[in-house]
Amino acid sequence: MKTVGFIGLGNMGVPMAANIRRGGYEVVGFDLDPARAKAFAQEHNARATDQLAELGRACDAIVTMLPTGREVRDALFNMQGGALAANLRPGAFIIDMSSADPVGTRELGKDVAARKLVLVDAPVSGGVPRAKDGSLAIMIGGDADAVAAVKPVLACMGNKLFEVGSLGCGHAMKCLNNFLAAASFAAASEAMTVGRKFGLDPAVLADVVNVSTGRSFVSENLLKQHVLSGVFGTGFALGLLAKDVRIAADLADQIGVDAPVGRLISGMWADARDALGGEQDHTRAVIHWEKRALPSAAE
Ligand SMILES: NC(=O)c1ccc[n+]([C@@H]2O[C@H](COP(=O)([O-])OP(=O)(O)OC[C@H]3O[C@@H](n4cnc5c(N)ncnc54)[C@H](O)[C@@H]3O)[C@@H](O)[C@H]2O)c1
Incomplete structure (x- = not known):
């Protein structure tokens, strides 16, 4: 070749x-x-x-x-x-x-x-x-x-x-990996919102999680570097990640597997994409979810 x-x-x-x-x-x-x-x-x-x-x-x-x-x-x-x-x-x-x-x-x-x-x-x-x-x-x-x-x-x-x-197995593997990453990001965002509302500093929350059992790729590489810093610059578009999670949820449907977590996470990413625009960096989804979780704080 x-x-x-x-x-x-x-x-x-x-x-x-x-x-x-x-x-x-x-x-x-x-x-x-x-x-x-x-x-x-x-x-x-x-x-x-x-x-x-x-x-x-x-x-x-x-x-x-x-x-x-x-x-x-x-x-x-x-x-x-x-x-x-x-x-x-x-x-x-x-x-x-x-x-x-x-x-x-x-x-x-x-x-x-x-x-x-x-x-x-x-x-x-x-x-x-x-x-x-x-x-x-x-x-x-x-x-x-x-x-x-x-x-x-x-x-x-x-x-x-x-x-x-x-x-097709490569593509199945990939959408399942991205489903896990997307679920982890959605859970980390929610943990930051709840923690912040109760009085925890989200940077401290990230530091603790990173040496504890909640640690993940998201907590180690995205929370401080892209979300808390306000950089939002991973180069991976929100529309593309929403697409990947949808592929994973659809795959489960197509082969007759009930996948409630996949449906929930796919819906959350689709909401964020529809509200913010698919071309935004995917890490900006946090902004949309936080606004929905704390409507009064956003006003
Ligand atoms: N960005 C990431 O971090 C990342 C990581 C892993 C996988 N992916 C996946 O890789 C793929 C590409 O992602 P990206 O971030 O490079 O996207 P991108 O939007 O930056 O690039 C896509 C390119 O394809 C071109 N294009 C679109 N339709 C075309 C067509 N019909 N013919 C020829 N060119 C066409 C666009 O002009 C653009 O240059 C996606 O499936 C994405 O989900 C992205």
Whole structure:
């Protein structure tokens, strides 16, 4: 494998594609916003194109890092008359690293296979900092031979690679991880609001939790650094996290599992997104929930 196409040069895509380039592959970037692809190409000694047919002809594998599975399907089969799928050579790999819906991924896999292409799902965790330093956790689903073939590309972006099962299992793993993170953030926000109202300093609360049993990724990395500091700058949008928790809640529904916690947490994140706007940093959800919990304090 020599040339990798990268579709979706946003907060995560740029550092991930840069690491594939650093790993010695030729990289051709494409984004709905061609200025993003051009800027990426200039900065990282790569190529850019706004033509999906050219991207298909040039590449042995395509990585997608897009908001949802819908954009992945669009890029492959709908945009520019379906030029990407039509121009990739038989046997070329599609590596979907977006956080997409696992049931949709299995459906996409059938359509991809019908075109003699091979789909692997490989969503990531670790956020922008770990995308930059190439230390993402990557959850890989797909046929074993396909996974073996794309692993060297994935190893440029992450150092914790997990083969979690058949196609779609990576996306299932990812939405369940983000459900846990989202639940933890919602609980930490509530604990801060209750603590503050009773007279506890939220910074002290964070310090105590961080050496006690309530400790989590959220308490260690987000409460002081992004919420209490007022930075709200993780680079992970509220709309994207709300989408991930919804995927987890829907997955439970689709496979007939009653998941009340998932429904509750999904509803809370959807409320925050609808009130604040999906483009805000996800850590700002705290502001919305606190306003609802303490209506008089907000006036
Ligand atoms: N930001 C994070 O910390 C983080 C962490 C892990 C996983 N994720 C997941 O990774 C994915 C990307 O997240 P992000 O934060 O980089 O998003 P982003 O919004 O910053 O980037 C998305 C990019 O895709 C482009 N795009 C949208 N539709 C397109 C299309 N049809 N064709 C080509 N380009 C298109 C946009 O122009 C944008 O450049 C999401 O699924 C998200 O849930 C994000």
